[in-house]
Amino acid sequence: MSEPEGRGAARTDAPKGRGAAWSEERGTRNERRATREGGALSAPEAQRKQSAELVRCAHAPAARPAVPLYRPPQARLPRLLAGMSYHQPTDLREHERRYGPIPLRGHSGRERPQRLIDVVDRSGLTGRGGAGFPTGRKMRSVATGRGPATVVANGAEGEPASCKDRLLLTRLPHLVMDGISLAADAVGASEAFLCVHRKETDLLATLAYAADARRRAGVDPVPVQVIGIPGRYVSSEQSSIVQFINGGPAKPTFAPPRPHERGVAGRPTLENNVETLAHLALIARYGDTWFRGVGLPSATGSALVTVGGTVARPGVYEIELGTPIGQVIMQAGGPTERPQALLVGGYFGTWIPAEYAWQIPLAQPTLRAAGGAMGAGIVIALPVTSCGLAETARVVRYLAEETAGQCGPCVMGLPALADALADLAYQGGRGRVLDQISRLLPVIEGRGACRHPDGATKLVRSALRTFSAEVQWHDQRGACYGVRRDPLLPVPGDEEREWGWK
Amino acid sequence: MTVSFGGPGLWYATRAAGLVTLLLLTLSALLGVLTAGRFASPTWPRFMTVGLHRNLSLLALVFVALHIATTVLDSYTSIQVSAAFIPFISSYKRGWLGLGAIALDLLIALVVTSLTRIRLGHRAWRLVHWSGYACWPVAVAHGVGAGTDEGTAWAVDMTIVCVAAVAGAIAWRILQRWPERRVLRMSVTALAALGVPVVLSLSGYGL
Amino acid sequence: MGLEMSIKLRVNPTMCDGHGMCAELLPEIITLDQWGYPILAPGPVPRPLADHAKRAAEACPTLALLIDETRHKHR
Numbered sequence: 204m205s206e207p208e209g210r211g212a213a214r215t216d217a218p219k220g221r222g223a224a225w226s227e228e229r230g231t232r233n234e235r236r237a238t239r240e241g242g243a244l245s246a247p248e249a250q251r252k253q254s255a256e257l258v259r260c261a262h263a264p265a266a267r268p269a270v271p272l273y274r275p276p277q278a279r280l281p282r283l284l285a286g287m288s289y290h291q292p293t294d295l296r297e298h299e300r301r302y303g304p305i306p307l308r309g310h311s312g313r314e315r316p317q318r319l320i321d322v323v324d325r326s327g328l329t330g331r332g333g334a335g336f337p338t339g340r341k342m343r344s345v346a347t348g349r350g351p352a353t354v355v356a357n358g359a360e361g362e363p364a365s366c367k368d369r370l371l372l373t374r375l376p377h378l379v380m381d382g383i384s385l386a387a388d389a390v391g392a393s394e395a396f397l398c399v400h401r402k403e404t405d406l407l408a409t410l411a412y413a414a415d416a417r418r419r420a421g422v423d424p425v426p427v428q429v430i431g432i433p434g435r436y437v438s439s440e441q442s443s444i445v446q447f448i449n450g451g452p453a454k455p456t457f458a459p460p461r462p463h464e465r466g467v468a469g470r471p472t473l474e475n476n477v478e479t480l481a482h483l484a485l486i487a488r489y490g491d492t493w494f495r496g497v498g499l500p501s502a503t504g505s506a507l508v509t510v511g512g513t514v515a516r517p518g519v520y521e522i523e524l525g526t527p528i529g530q531v532i533m534q535a536g537g538p539t540e541r542p543q544a545l546l547v548g549g550y551f552g553t554w555i556p557a558e559y560a561w562q563i564p565l566a567q568p569t570l571r572a573a574g575g576a577m578g579a580g581i582v583i584a585l586p587v588t589s590c591g592l593a594e595t596a597r598v599v600r601y602l603a604e605e606t607a608g609q610c611g612p613c614v615m616g617l618p619a620l621a622d623a624l625a626d627l628a629y630q631g632g633r634g635r636v637l638d639q640i641s642r643l644l645p646v647i648e649g650r651g652a653c654r655h656p657d658g659a660t661k662l663v664r665s666a667l668r669t670f671s672a673e674v675q676w677h678d679q680r681g682a683c684y685g686v687r688r689d690p691l692l693p694v695p696g697d698e699e700r701e702w703g704w705k
Numbered sequence: 706m707t708v709s710f711g712g713p714g715l716w717y718a719t720r721a722a723g724l725v726t727l728l729l730l731t732l733s734a735l736l737g738v739l740t741a742g743r744f745a746s747p748t749w750p751r752f753m754t755v756g757l758h759r760n761l762s763l764l765a766l767v768f769v770a771l772h773i774a775t776t777v778l779d780s781y782t783s784i785q786v787s788a789a790f791i792p793f794i795s796s797y798k799r800g801w802l803g804l805g806a807i808a809l810d811l812l813i814a815l816v817v818t819s820l821t822r823i824r825l826g827h828r829a830w831r832l833v834h835w836s837g838y839a840c841w842p843v844a845v846a847h848g849v850g851a852g853t854d855e856g857t858a859w860a861v862d863m864t865i866v867c868v869a870a871v872a873g874a875i876a877w878r879i880l881q882r883w884p885e886r887r888v889l890r891m892s893v894t895a896l897a898a899l900g901v902p903v904v905l906s907l908s909g910y911g912l
Numbered sequence: 913m914g915l916e917m918s919i920k921l922r923v924n925p926t927m928c929d930g931h932g933m934c935a936e937l938l939p940e941i942i943t944l945d946q947w948g949y950p951i952l953a954p955g956p957v958p959r960p961l962a963d964h965a966k967r968a969a970e971a972c973p974t975l976a977l978l979i980d981e982t983r984h985k986h987r
Binding site: 457609610613616646 | 923924925926927928929930945946947948949951
C-alpha cells in the first residue's frame with residue numbers, strides 16, 4: 204500500500220475493535236437485522252482484514268523516511284503525522300532523534316513558562332476534542348488559578364466513529380506526552396494524567412511503557428500517570444474524567460465549579476484532547492508563525508479527521524483546516540457510492556446534504572455558519588441507498604443507552620426519542636410520530652447537566668432537516684428500502700460495551 | 706439551690722407532654738415517610754406534606770422540652786437535667802429513661818441538620834436524616850417502658866394506633882419503591898398480617 | 913441610587929428527582945414536564961415572587977433548586 208508523497212495524507216488504520224460497520228458482508232443476516240431496529244454490526248471478517256492492513260503498514264519500509272524534524276517540515280502537510288513511526292513508537296530515543304529533545308529548557312525564571320502560553324495564544328490553536336475552545340485562553344485561566352494545577356490529557360475517544368486519538372497514542376505517544384509536559388510546565392501543574400478507556404489494555408500497556416521510559420530518562424518535570432477510565436460514552440467528557448480521578452463515578456458533574464477553576468483534588472485543571480497536546484508539542488518547537496502557516500485565519504493549523512462511510516479508503520487523515528469537505532472525501536479515495544448526505548462532527552454533529560456539504564470548508568467557524576459543528580473531526584458519507592433516518596435511529600438508541608442516568612429529562616427523554624425515531628424509520632409515522640418528536644425535542648435540550656441530550660437533539664434536528672423528503676415518505680408510507688442496507692454508522696456491539704461507572 | 710415542687714401536678718403535666726410528644730412524633734414520622742414516597746392528591750399538595758412534617762417536628766421539640774422540664778422539676782423522682790441528654794445515667798428507671806435520652810439526642814440532630822440543610826449540603830443532611838427511622842421507635846419504646854400510664858387501656862390503644870400508622874406508612878413506602886418485587890410484597894404483607902395479633906397479644910400483658 | 917437585588921433560579925439536574933414541590937410553590941415560573949421535572953421560565957424572578965422563590969428553594973427535598981442573587985446598582 205504505497206503512500207503518495209507530499210499529499211499531506213497519511214493513511215492509517217481504520218477503526219478496529221469498535222464494532223466497525225465498514226463491512227463488506229452482505230446477506231440474510233444483515234437483512235434480518237436491518238428489519239428490526241437496533242444492534243451493531245460486528246464484522247469479524249472486516250476487522251481481520253483491517254488488522255492485516257495495519258500489520259502491513261507497520262512493517263512497510265518507511266514510506267516516509269525517518270527524517271529528523273528539528274526544523275519544521277517543509278511541505279505544508281503532513282505535520283502531526285510527519286513523524287509517525289512504523290517501527291518503535293514507544294522508543295524515546297527515536298522520538299528525540301526525530302524531533303529533538305523536548306523544549307523545556309529547565310526552569311529559568313517565572314516568565315519562561317508564560318511565554319509558551321503567549322505563543323499558543325498567538326498560534327490560534329483550538330481544542331481538537333470537539334468543543335474547539337481556544338487553548339491559549341484555557342491554559343491562561345488555569346495558570347492564573349489558585350495553587351498548583353493539574354493537567355489531564357483526554358485520550359478516551361468516546362465517539363465510536365473516531366479513531367484519531369487512538370492513532371496518535373499508538374504511533375506518536377511521545378509527542379503527546381511532550382505536549383502534556385509542556386502544558387504542565389506552562390500552567391504550573393504538579394500532576395499530569397493521561398486517560399484512555401480501560402478496555403484498551405494493549406494501548407494502556409503501550410502508554411505505560413512509554414511513560415516509564417520517560418520517567419527513567421527524567422524527561423518530564425511532572426511524570427505522566429496513565430489511567431484507564433470506564434468505556435461509557437459520557438465518561439470521556441471533561442468533568443466526568445475529573446470526577447473519576449477524584450474517586451467518584453465517571454459521570455459528568457453540574458457546571459459550577461468548572462474544572463479549570465476546581466477540578467482534580469480541587470485544583471485548577473487543564474483538560475485537553477491528546478491531539479491538541481500533540482499540536483502544542485510542535486508549536487513549542489517550531490513556533491506560532493509556522494503553525495499559522497496552514498489553515499484559515501479564523502481556524503489555524505492542521506487537524507486529524509476520521510473519514511468513514513462509503514469511501515474508498517476510510518481512515519484518519521491530516522488536513523489543513525478550511526479544506527473543503529469534498530476535497531477531504533476525495534483524499535480518502537472518494538465516495539464508492541453516490542453520497543446523499545454527510546455526517547459531520549460525529550454523533551453530536553449534524554447531517555448535511557452532500558452537494559451542500561461538499562463546498563463547506565472543514566473548520567469550526569465555517570461549519571458553525573452552516574448550522575453544524577466540527578466536533579472531533581469526523582466525516583461520514585451516507586450513500587443514497589441508505590436510510591438516514593434508520594441510521595439516526597440506531598445512533599440515538601445508542602445515545603439513550605449511554606446516558607449517565609443523572610438527569611430526568613435526559614434519562615426519560617432520550618429513550619422516548621429513540622422509540623419515536625425507530626417507529627418512524629421502521630414502522631412509518633402514520634402522522635403521529637413526527638408530532639411526538641417535535642414535542643420531545645424542546646423538552647430534552649438544554650435540561651441536562653452535560654451536553655449529551657443536546658448533542659442527540661441536534662443530530663435529530665439535522666436529520667429531520669436533511670432527510671425531510673424521506674421523513675415525509677416514512678410518515679406516509681412506512682419504511683423505505685434503505686433500511687435494509689447494512690448499518691453504516693458504527694455502534695459498539697454488546698460484547699464491547701462496558702456498563703460500570705467506577 | 707434546687708427548685709422542686711410537690712404534688713401530682715407536675716406528674717400529670719409530664720405525662721401529658723410526653724403523650725402529646727408521642728403523637729406529634731408519630732405524625733411527623735408518618736409525614737416524613739409520605740414525603741419520601743411523594744404522596745400527593747388533588748387536594749393535598751406535596752409541599753403541605755413536607756411543611757407539616759417540619760412544623761410538627763418543631764412543635765414536638767417544644768413539647769419534649771416541656772416534658773423534660775416538668776420531669777426534672779418534679780420532686781417525686783430525682784432526675785437531673787443531664788439524664789435527659791446523656792443516656793443511662795439516671796437512677797430512676799435507668800434503661801427506659803436512657804432510651805428517651807437517645808431519642809432526644811437523635812431528634813436534636815435531626816432538627817439542627819434540617820434547619821442548616823442548605824449550608825450542610827444534601828448528602829450530609831440525608832445521612833443524618835436516616836436516623837429518623839431510629840428516633841421514632843426508640844421514643845415509642847421509652848414511652849412504653851418509662852410511661853406511667855402504660856397499664857391503662859387507652860394508652861395501650863394509642864400506642865398501638867401510632868405504631869400501626871407508621872408501620873403501615875413504611876409498608877406502603879416499601880411496596881411503592883419496589884413494586885415489581887413479588888417476594889417483598891408477600892413478606893411485607895405477611896409481616897403486617899402476623900404483626901397485628903402479636904402486638905395485640907403482647908399488649909394484653911399490659912406492657 | 914440604590915442597590916437592587918435580582919434573583920435567578922437554576923436547577924441542578926443531577927440532584928433533581930422530580931418531586932415537584934417547587935412547581936407547587938412557584939407555579940408562575942416553574943412548570944413540570946411530562947415526567948415531573950421542572951421547566952423554569954427564563955429570566956430573573958420578578959420581585960413580588962422573590963419570597964416564594966426562596967421558599968420553593970428551601971422546600972426542595974434534594975436541594976436541586978438553586979438561587980443566584982446578584983446585586984447591581986440601580987439608577
